[in-house]
Amino acid sequence: MTRHLQKELEKIKKRILSLGALVEDRVRMASQAIEQTDPGMAARIVETDWEIDENEVEIEEECLKILALHQPVAVDLRFLVAVIKINNDLERIADEAMNIAERVISIAKREDPGYRFDYVAMASKSENMLKKSLDALVNLDVDLAFKVVMCDDEVDVMHREAYQRTCREMSHRPEAIKYLLNYYLISRHLERIADHATNIAEEVIYLVEGEIVRHGKF
Amino acid sequence: MVSALDARSSRVVSQPPTRLGSREDLRTIGEPTVVDPKIRCRHVDVFYGDKQAIFDVSLDIGNKEVIAMIGPSGCGKSTFLRCLNRMNDTIEGCRVSGDITLDGQNIYDEKQDVVPLRAQVGIVFQKPNPFSKSIWDNVAYGPKIHGLAESKPELEEIVETSLRKAGLWEEVKDRLHQPGTGLSGGQQQRLCIARTIAVSPEVILMDEPCSALDPIATAKIEDLIDELRNQYSIVIVTHSMQQAARVSQRTAYFHLGYLIEVGQTQQIFTTPRHRLTEDYITGRFG
Ligand SMILES: Nc1ncnc2c1ncn2[C@@H]1O[C@H](COP(=O)(O)OP(=O)(O)OP(=O)(O)O)[C@@H](O)[C@H]1O
Ligand SMILES: [Mg+2]
Numbered sequence: 001m002t003r004h005l006q007k008e009l010e011k012i013k014k015r016i017l018s019l020g021a022l023v024e025d026r027v028r029m030a031s032q033a034i035e036q037t038d039p040g041m042a043a044r045i046v047e048t049d050w051e052i053d054e055n056e057v058e059i060e061e062e063c064l065k066i067l068a069l070h071q072p073v074a075v076d077l078r079f080l081v082a083v084i085k086i087n088n089d090l091e092r093i094a095d096e097a098m099n100i101a102e103r104v105i106s107i108a109k110r111e112d113p114g115y116r117f118d119y120v121a122m123a124s125k126s127e128n129m130l131k132k133s134l135d136a137l138v139n140l141d142v143d144l145a146f147k148v149v150m151c152d153d154e155v156d157v158m159h160r161e162a163y164q165r166t167c168r169e170m171s172h173r174p175e176a177i178k179y180l181l182n183y184y185l186i187s188r189h190l191e192r193i194a195d196h197a198t199n200i201a202e203e204v205i206y207l208v209e210g211e212i213v214r215h216g217k218f
Numbered sequence: 219m220v221s222a223l224d225a226r227s228s229r230v231v232s233q234p235p236t237r238l239g240s241r242e243d244l245r246t247i248g249e250p251t252v253v254d255p256k257i258r259c260r261h262v263d264v265f266y267g268d269k270q271a272i273f274d275v276s277l278d279i280g281n282k283e284v285i286a287m288i289g290p291s292g293c294g295k296s297t298f299l300r301c302l303n304r305m306n307d308t309i310e311g312c313r314v315s316g317d318i319t320l321d322g323q324n325i326y327d328e329k330q331d332v333v334p335l336r337a338q339v340g341i342v343f344q345k346p347n348p349f350s351k352s353i354w355d356n357v358a359y360g361p362k363i364h365g366l367a368e369s370k371p372e373l374e375e376i377v378e379t380s381l382r383k384a385g386l387w388e389e390v391k392d393r394l395h396q397p398g399t400g401l402s403g404g405q406q407q408r409l410c411i412a413r414t415i416a417v418s419p420e421v422i423l424m425d426e427p428c429s430a431l432d433p434i435a436t437a438k439i440e441d442l443i444d445e446l447r448n449q450y451s452i453v454i455v456t457h458s459m460q461q462a463a464r465v466s467q468r469t470a471y472f473h474l475g476y477l478i479e480v481g482q483t484q485q486i487f488t489t490p491r492h493r494l495t496e497d498y499i500t501g502r503f504g
Contacts, residue, residue, distance in 0.1 A: 002501030071460055073487045073499045210489030 005070045009079060012062055016083050016090075019055045020134040023090045026052070026097040027130055027193060031123035033101055034186055039108040042101035049098045056091040060084060075207075082207040086137065089196040089203075093130065096189045096196070103182045103189070113176035115169060117183050119190065122158045125151065126190045129197035136204045145208075148201035155194035162187035238493040244273075244473070247492045248481040252280040256421060256451040257302055257339075262316035264297050264306065264475075271297045274316075275477045277470060279421065284443060284452040286462035286483065289472035290503060295455040298472065299423050302453065303339035304332050320421070337364050340414035344426040346406035348398030348413070353390050356398040356409055357381060360417040376416055384412035385442050404435025411442065422446065424454040428461065440465050459499055463487050471495045 026045055033041040063084050066072065072080060129148050136145040166184040170177055205211070255278035264272035272294045279285055279302070287295045297306070304325060306312045318325050325335055337360065348356050357377045360366075367373035377394075381387040386408040390401070398409050407427060414422055424443075428436040443452060443465045456462050462469055463483060470480040471494070479492040490496045497503045 005501065073459060073463070074490050074496050076500050077488060 005066070005072060005076065008062075008066050008070070009072075009076060012059065012066065012080070012083055015055070015059050015062065016086060017134070017138060019052070019059060019087065019090050020137070022052060022055065023094045023097075024127075024130055024134065026094050027127050030097040030100040030104075031119070031127060033104045034119050034123060037104060037108050039105045042104040042108075045101035046098055046105075049094060052091055052094040056087055059087045063087070078207050078210060082203040085203050086200050089199045093193050093196045096192045100186055100189045103186050107179060107182050110179045110182075113173055113179055115173065115176070115180075117162065117165065117187070119162075119186060122155065122162070122187065122190050125155055125158070126193040126197065129155070129194050130200075133197045133200035133204065136201055140204065140208050142205055142208050145201040145204040149198055149205075152194055152198040155191055159187050159191040238491060238496060241493050241497070243492075244476040244478065246276070246477045247479045247495075250277045250470075250477065250480050252278045252283075254281055255279060256281045256321065258317070258319045258322075259301070260317040262298070262301060262314065262318060264294070264301060264315075265313045266309070267311045271475050272301070273475045277477055277480060279451050279453055280468070282447055282449070282451055283468060284447050284454060284466040285468045285470060286466035287453065287455045287470050287472060288457070288459065288462050288498070289478075290498060291457075293472040294475040295472055296425050297475075299341070299425055299453060299455055302421070302423055303336050303341060304330075305336070305341060307332060334364070337417035338419055339421040339423060340417065340419035341423040341425065342407070342410050342414055342427050344429050346403060346410050346430065348401070348406050348409050350397060350399055352395045353381075353398045353401070353409060354394040357412050357416045360413060364417050366417060380412040380416040381409075383415050383442075383446070384408045385438060385445075386412055402435070404431045404438060407431060407435070407439060408442065411439075411446075415446075419450060421451045421453065424452065426455055426457060429457065436461070459487070471498065473498070 026049075029041055029045050032038065033045065063080050067080060070076075129151050132144055133148045135141065136148065162184060166180055166187075169180050173180065257279040259278070260276045262272055262275045263270060275298060287299065289295055300306045300309075301314050301318060302325075304314075306314055314326065320335075320339065324330070325339075349359065351359070354377060357380050358373055361373060361376045367376055378387060378391075381390060386405060389405060390409075398406065401409060407430075411422075411427075428439050431439065440461065443454065446452060454462075454465060466483045468480065469483045469486040471478045471486065471490075471492070473494050479486065479490060479495045481491070485491075486495065487499065490499060
């Protein structure tokens with residue numbers, strides 16, 4: 001009976017990790033699409049989003065099934081709760097990657113007003129947070145999870161800077177407002193990706209430590 | 219969290235909530251004391267002949283709380299439970315040491331009469347064991363011998379209230395004079411609870427009260443426990459994790475005669491602090 005439960009939990013762990021890998025891929029593609037203003041890459045992200053959604057639904061159903069059939073407690077319960085939440089965060093990250101893709105597509109359609117934002121640092125930071133949060137999940141590494149949580153502020157700062165820059169550019173180039181707005185929103189999406197990566201890290205901490213670290217409570 | 223235990227408190231350790239104790243460490247983790255205990259046990263050892271079954275257990279039973287005792291078979295749950303109303307006295311070769319007080323009175327005092335003690339601290343067993351008498355007699359017997367009723371109407375009143383409190387009245391009121399043994403298992407168990415209630419206990423001990431019952435009868439007993447806790451302190455031994463989680467406010471985990479961990483039920487089932495507790499409740503035991 002409980003060996004059965006352990007097997008089910010192993011299976012669900014593999015599934016969430018492979019969803020994690022898929023989502024990491026999306027984020028990587030999205031940052032490439034930004035960097036090279038590549039509508040082709042962006043289109044690929046949009047076209048394959050269903051894959052993520054499908055996985056998310058299946059994982060959630062699987063978790064609910066295990067909860068109902070095995071009524072797990074303690075670390076097993078925390079693991080399932082963490083997976084349900086991480087699953088949701090991963091799906092939202094993929095959505096943000098898709099939002100970025102849509103921005104890139106619409107930016108590519110407009111005339112370049114001769115101004116570009118450099119998102120390389122911000123994208124790689126968010127990407128890195130996601131990667132680390134998933135590594136923390138694989139290895140149940142609380143220290144690494146805490147590092148991710150700490151990075152969140154840096155991304156927030158970058159996002160605020162993007163806002164300031166956008167405001168400045170808008171007053172200089174009122175004709176390019178739509179273009180600038182799309183560019184600015186990319187920053188918003190990257191910041192959301194970092195937020196979700198932070199959530200994942202917090203879930204890992206909860207899973208291991210049994211303590212809820214959220215809302216700056218650490 | 220340093221426990222308020224006295225003198226030999228070295229067996230009770232406080233640990234950060236996140237660090238699971240090692241499997242070899244048999245000291246008690248958690249908070250065995252409560253502010254206003256109904257029963258207070260300190261350094262209780264129990265022996266069957268030469269064999270020690272309970273090792274230096276200190277634990278409070280709070281007022282009007284349900285505390286669940288869980289642990290693998292043979293870990294001493296029933297033995298410890300029987301200490302609380304001196305049922306162990308009836309077992310040949312069984313010896314209890316340490317302090318156990320009920321409302322501050324030492325229940326192992328020479329002057330303590332065990333008959334009123336066992337009314338004050340009633341017990342309900344795993345297998346429903348009604349007397350082979352009528353339903354009425356089963357409930358009326360206790361109040362009669364303890365002289366709790368002055369008159370027939372008063373006795374009638376006690377019987378009815380006890381059966382009502384046990385959630386059985388509606389089912390048996392038209393057949394009070396039929397044998398108690400003719401009831402279903404779940405009804406018999408509620409009859410035994412009514413019998414316990416009839417002598418105005420303050421504490422009710424239950425040793426796996428639902429293990430012979432189906433899910434519906436079990437649910438009725440659990441609902442009953444939830445109502446009874448407004449009036450009584452309840453100690454329940456159970457092998458069902460879900461049951462412990464559903465009915466109790468505190469949970470105590472026993473292992474090989476040691477009290478390993480005690481805490482709020484919610485904490486025990488979401489974030490146990492001792493490795494042994496976690497192994498047991500997640501089924502990784504053994
Ligand atoms: N009457 C007795 N004589 C001798 N040893 C006993 C007696 N009753 C219990 N023991 C021993 O004391 C230990 C604790 O037994 P106890 O019945 O208290 O365990 P338990 O936790 O209630 O187990 P279970 O879950 O199976 O009811 C066991 O090793 C048991 O063999
Ligand atoms: Mg027992």
